[in-house]
Amino acid sequence: MKLSNYFLILMTGISVLGFAGNEDRVGSAGASHLLINPWARGSGIGDAGVANMNGIEATFSNIAGLAFTDKTQIKFNYSNWMGSAGIGLNSAGFAQRLSESDVISVSVQSLNYGDIPITTVANPEGNIGFFSPRANIFNVGYAKKFSSSISGGINFKVISENISNLKSNGIAIDAGIRYVTGDNEKIKFGITLKNVGPVMRYKGDGLAQQVTYISTGFVGSLEQRSATYELPSLLSIGGSYDFIFKNESKLNMALAFTANSFSKDQFRLGLDYGMITESLAFNLRAGYVYENGIISAENRSNALLGPTAGFSLDALVGKSKNALGLEYCARFAGVFGIIHTMGLTISLK
Numbered sequence: 001m002k003l004s005n006y007f008l009i010l011m012t013g014i015s016v017l018g019f020a021g022n023e024d025r026v027g028s029a030g031a032s033h034l035l036i037n038p039w040a041r042g043s044g045i046g047d048a049g050v051a052n053m054n055g056i057e058a059t060f061s062n063i064a065g066l067a068f069t070d071k072t073q074i075k076f077n078y079s080n081w082m083g084s085a086g087i088g089l090n091s092a093g094f095a096q097r098l099s100e101s102d103v104i105s106v107s108v109q110s111l112n113y114g115d116i117p118i119t120t121v122a123n124p125e126g127n128i129g130f131f132s133p134r135a136n137i138f139n140v141g142y143a144k145k146f147s148s149s150i151s152g153g154i155n156f157k158v159i160s161e162n163i164s165n166l167k168s169n170g171i172a173i174d175a176g177i178r179y180v181t182g183d184n185e186k187i188k189f190g191i192t193l194k195n196v197g198p199v200m201r202y203k204g205d206g207l208a209q210q211v212t213y214i215s216t217g218f219v220g221s222l223e224q225r226s227a228t229y230e231l232p233s234l235l236s237i238g239g240s241y242d243f244i245f246k247n248e249s250k251l252n253m254a255l256a257f258t259a260n261s262f263s264k265d266q267f268r269l270g271l272d273y274g275m276i277t278e279s280l281a282f283n284l285r286a287g288y289v290y291e292n293g294i295i296s297a298e299n300r301s302n303a304l305l306g307p308t309a310g311f312s313l314d315a316l317v318g319k320s321k322n323a324l325g326l327e328y329c330a331r332f333a334g335v336f337g338i339i340h341t342m343g344l345t346i347s348l349k
Contacts, residue, residue, distance in 0.1 A: 029229060
């Protein structure tokens with residue numbers, strides 16, 4: 001795909017989002033798990049890495065960053081989503097460089113809500129079994145470096161949600177661009193359009209019920225029609241700058257703005273301080289996400305309070321300095337407690 005086509009996709013999305021979003025639509029979209037960052041390193045800087053996240057992490061932040069994968073990357077992460085709510089978020093991803101400029105990725109995220117008792121009108125107390133609601137996302141991404149300064153990418157998603165007798169399936173697309181400039185590529189800019197796709201609808205036996213027609217006495221099945229719902233599309237724009245110090249350490253400061261079609265707009269700030277030795281790389285991260293009313297407990301409409309923090313530790317092994325890393329992030333969810341995200345990353349050069 002030509003670079004001009006990427007810009008066309010993004011500019012069309014900007015126009016749609018610019019005129020589609022308003023406060024009356026807040027909370028009216030579905031598939032909200034598309035808004036959850038499953039990865040620890042990007043979450044640690046408050047999802048501000050629109051311009052600077054690389055590898056598999058970029059499949060959430062800005063797919064264009066996938067083009068900066070060294071050779072092969074494998075990642076596994078787990079989150080106790082909403083802290084004490086008992087929801088498990090499992091994530092896994094694989095990225096592979098195909099050529100000097102082309103990279104592909106495959107990743108999956110799965111939300112497990114645990115076992116919930118089945119209840120009916122005749123059995124309001126349950127005791128007839130359990131069901132396990134799930135929400136899954138399957139991603140296939142592609143990114144390309146068009147020049148030393150410009151890269152772009154596109155990510156295809158297959159979305160599914162289900163309970164015991166209802167399910168909903170859909171598709172969505174992300175697209176993104178990154179521009180790099182300055183000495184040692186210190187300055188980066190990025191823009192991404194996410195979660196663009198057709199409406200979804202629930203289907204299944206749960207919408208059918210047995211009825212008796214009084215006029216004929218015939219007993220039959222009546223299926224109710226479920227309403228459609230839209231995906232939580234958004235546009236994010238961001239930039240970052242690297243402060244490089246004499247001891248070979250680096251501080252990256254990232255800023256981003258997210259225009260949400262179905263929730264409040266957000267401003268993001270992220271800091272990532274890294275130190276590298278011959279055998280070890282250590283990064284310490286912090287971030288903050290601000291939206292209107294988030295400071296006030298009475299006006300807050302987001303379970304997440306804003307602050308984030310995390311770290312990663314990578315062992316550099318072999319002549320190629322392949323990285324074997326552990327990562328952690330903490331997000332604060334008020335009465336739900338702390339959301340812990342932890343995992344393992346293997347990066348081969």
